[in-house]
Structures are given as C-alpha cells and as structure tokens.
Ligand SMILES: Nc1ncnc2c1ncn2[C@@H]1O[C@H](COP(=O)(O)OP(=O)(O)OP(=O)(O)O)[C@@H](O)[C@H]1O
C-alpha cells in the first residue's frame with residue numbers, strides 16, 4: 239500500500255505489537271526497502287530513514303494548544319515567510335559559494351564556522367570552472383574600474399610613495415620562485431598593507447583572482463581589524479568584499495573574500511581541523527619578531543606543512559627581524575629588505591644660521607644666559623609676591639575689624 243502510493247511517505251501503526259512481532263515485520267519491511275522504527279507502542283514504516291525520537295508520536299509528552307490573537311498570528315506568519323524566503327536565498331548563494339572558492343573545496347567545521355568550506359560537488363566540474371573564471375574576470379573588471387577612478391588614482395599615488403611599492407616586482411618574483419620568502423623593512427614602509435595587496439592584485443590582474451586565498455596573520459586583534467579596514471579602503475571596497483578579517487568571536491568575511499587578516503590564534507585553530515590548509519594559496523605571517531608561544535608554534539606547524547603543500551607560499555614579515563635565524567630555520571629561504579624612509583641628516587650650528595639669514599644681534603633682541611636667568615627669577619618671584627599681597631590684605635582686614643569693634647563697644 240505504502241510502496242504503491244507515491245504521495246505517501248510513511249505508514250503509522252498504533253496496533254499493539256509485541257517487540258518480537260515488530261522485529262519480524264521490520265525485517266520484512268527492510269527486504270522491501272523500507273525503514274522502520276518502534277516508538278514506544280507505535281510502529282512506523284517509512285520510505286526515508288527515521289529518527290530515534292518523534293515528538294508527534296510521544297503520548298507522554300504534554301500537549302498544549304496555544305491560541306494566538308489575530309494580530310500576533312499575522313506577525314508570526316510574516317516572520318516565518320521572511321525566514322523561509324531568506325533560507326531559500328541562502329541556499330542558492332551557498333550553492334553559488336561552492337564555486338566561488340578554490341578548486342580544492344572541503345568542509346571545515348570550526349567553533350565559529352570561520353573557514354567553512356562547502357562539500358565538493360561530485361558533478362559539474364566544468365560548470366564550476368566556468369563560474370570561477372567568470373568570477374575572476376568580474377574581480378579584474380572591478381579592480382580596473384577602481385584603479386582608473388579619481389580616488390583610485392589618488393590612492394595609487396600614495397601607495398607608490400611607500401618604499402614597499404618600489405620593491406613590488408622583486409617581492410612578487412621572489413614569491414613566485416620560492417616557497418618561503420622572508421621580508422624585512424623599516425616600520426611604516428608598507429609591509430602589512432601593501433604586500434598582501436601586491437599578491438592579490440597580481441592574481442586578479444592575471445585573471446586568477448577567484449583561485450587565490452591569502453591569509454595574513456597579525457599578533458593582535460586590533461591590528462587585524464584596523465589593517466583589514468585600511469586595505470579594503472585602499473582597494474575602494476567595503477570590508478567583507480575581497481578583503482575581510484577574523485578574530486575570536488568576531489569577523490567580517492564574504493563570499494568573495496580572498497584576503498583575510500586574522501590573529502595567529504585563529505590560524506592555529508584552523509590548522510587543528512584542517513591540517514593541510516586546503517584552498518589556501520598564501521600564508522603571510524606578519525610581525526614574526528613578536529615571538530610568543532602561539533607564534534613559534536605556528537611556524538613549527540607551517541614548516542611541517544610545507545612539504546605536504548608544495549604549491550602553498552609562506553611569507554614571513556617583520557620590521558626588526560633576526561632574518562638569518564628565520565632563514566636558516568626555513569632551509570635558507572631568501573631575504574628581501576625594504577629600505578625605509580631615511581632622510582639625509584646635516585648639522586647646522588646656530589651661528590651659521592644667523593649668518594645665513596642675516597639676523598643682527600642687538601642688546602634688546604638677544605637671549606643670553608643673563609636674560610634667561612632674569613626671566614626665571616621673575617617667574618619664581620611672582621607667586622611669592624602674590625602671597626605677600628594676600629598676607630597684607632588680611633592684616634588690613636584684621637585692623638579694620640578691630641576698629642569697627644572698638645567703635646561698637648563705645649556705642650553700647
Ligand atoms: N589606517 C591608516 N590610515 C592612513 N594611512 C595608513 C593607515 N595604515 C597605514 N597607513 C599608511 O600606510 C603606510 C604603511 O603602513 P603599514 O602598516 O603597511 O607599514 P608596515 O611596514 O607594516 O609598518 P610596521 O612595521 O609598523 O608594521 C604607513 O606609513 C601609513 O602612511
């Protein structure tokens with residue numbers, strides 16, 4: 239009966255049955271390709287797998303009828319409708335997301351669903367490839383449009399003034415040719431804001447933007463957040479588009495996020511559940527001189543990972559870096575130094591400046607030791623003077639009071 243009725247999914251029998259009877263019927267149902275379960279005294283046979291508990295078949299569960307007034311019912315229905323439509327939209331974008339990520343998708347479940355990656359699709363590789371390529375060209379168009387805009391040009395001008403920009407080609411070539419690169423540079427030269435951007439921009443320019451995934455670690459939450467905001471604004475985007483961040487209990491990351499700033503702890507957490515960092519193409523460890531347990535442990539884990547992921551690139555950065563030490567730890571990884579903002583320093587003596595400016599010294603305009611001393615003496619004397627003034631006023635008051643008192647006694 240159940241098998242022949244396409245519209246029916248299950249058959250519920252409330253006839254009292256002995257457990258042995260049920261076992262026999264269940265065996266028969268199983269031979270017919272059906273699932274069965276005995277819920278207390280109710281037997282269910284179904285075309286789909288059955289859960290261990292069914293609240294609708296639990297007679298002991300208190301049943302309560304809740305009546306809602308019309309207005310509330312209307313609101314509840316509206317919320318439900320909104321929720322269901324959102325859910326279906328999310329479902330669509332989730333399946334879309336399957337394609338947006340790198341080709342080696344995997345499902346990684348972490349505490350906060352941070353690096354969630356959908357299950358690989360068994361079929362549709364060609365479709366996936368096509369969608370990824372379309373996303374690559376979309377990213378490239380967006381980047382070009384920003385670079386050609388007025389604000390984009392102004393921002394580029396500023397970025398080009400940074401010392402890191404002058405080393406852009408050297409850095410990109412080194413990264414291309416080596417699995418590990420160590421970069422040092424004076425503070426403010428543009429390591430944190432520029433180097434991850436160089437990689438992202440070069441990938442987007444070569445129409446491989448959707449295939450890259452860069453993680454840049456920061457030692458502190460505040461720097462991960464502020465740097466991501468800065469980089470997003472340098473790219474003329476909002477946070478959560480191609481640039482995002484993730485720190486504990488907080489993050490902004492979107493479907494198309496290709497550059498993620500996170501704390502060292504967050505990357506370690508990911509490594510716990512995803513030993514091979516699937517889908518990640520570049521790991522940038524910033525401020526490696528800030529040695530802590532997490533940071534050192536991260537480097538050990540990453541060193542261990544490199545042979546398993548030969549295509550993964552590791553970039554280590556710092557301002558004050560014991561570069562040789564890190565280079566030797568990573569089997570002689572190449573070092574790049576970005577020269578900082580250094581300005582030539584020349585010494586000028588006051589006499590020379592006076593001579594150069596033609597300033598003439600007269601007894602009234604010169605400030606010599608005597609003048610300074612006099613000013614100092616005057617400033618020191620000022621409070622004393624004020625004090626003596628107050629004392630004398632008090633004395634005058636006292637005198638006046640005594641005079642008034644004497645006069646009053648005379649009258650009384
Ligand atoms: N939030 C911001 N707003 C404006 N300009 C910024 C901001 N962040 C950085 N910059 C500019 O970008 C330049 C490069 O900053 P960046 O943080 O990349 O330097 P860095 O080499 O990483 O320095 P450090 O060694 O201190 O980490 C700075 O000198 C500054 O001029």
Ligand SMILES: [Mg+2]
Pocket residue numbers: 429430431524
């Ligand atoms: Mg920095």
